[in-house]
Amino acid sequence: MRRHSNPSAPLASLMLREGAALGLREPPSKDWRELVPAAEALLSQLTELRAGLPEPLDLGTGFRARVLRAVSQIPLGETRSYREIAAAIGAPSSARAVANACASNPYALIIPCHRVVRSDGAVGGYRWGVPWKEALLAAERGRTAPQGKGSSSPCNS
Secondary structure: OOOOOOOOHHHHHHHHHHHHHOOOOOOOOOOHHHHHHHHHHHHHOHHHHHHOOOOOEOOOOOHHHHHHHHHOOOOOOOOEEHHHHHHHOOOOOOHHHHHHHHHOOOOEOOEOHHHEEOOOOOOOOOOOOHHHHHHHHHHHHOOOOOOHHHHOOOEOO
16 A cells, blocks of 8 residues: 555545445435445555554654553543543543644544544444444444554554
């Protein structure tokens, strides 16, 4: 697989292709259930998607890097709140900053910011749209074991 200068390019391409395969228009329907088959297809292609990315992922330094490393530790099928991630990185009053760091994640799906939700259990926002976030979470809940390389943290320590 070709390396991309924009790390999100493979994901965007896959999301558009999988959505088009389902006959979805852009933007996709607000009903996330229509996206679950596409989300399942995306999850099954994680190994291919990761092949075009550097190993370990270069997250840089600073707050966003700490957030993305913490998010990469969330197990498949589980979620954490923005507040829990903030506490895990030693910045318990920074839940909003955690949300901003997730929104700027250049490795969407690889670093699963879709697994970070609001403290009240609501899904919250997602760079690729709330319907995709809901569909990805539903697809992951249906899986019992991680697939391929996506099962371990791709981040440098």
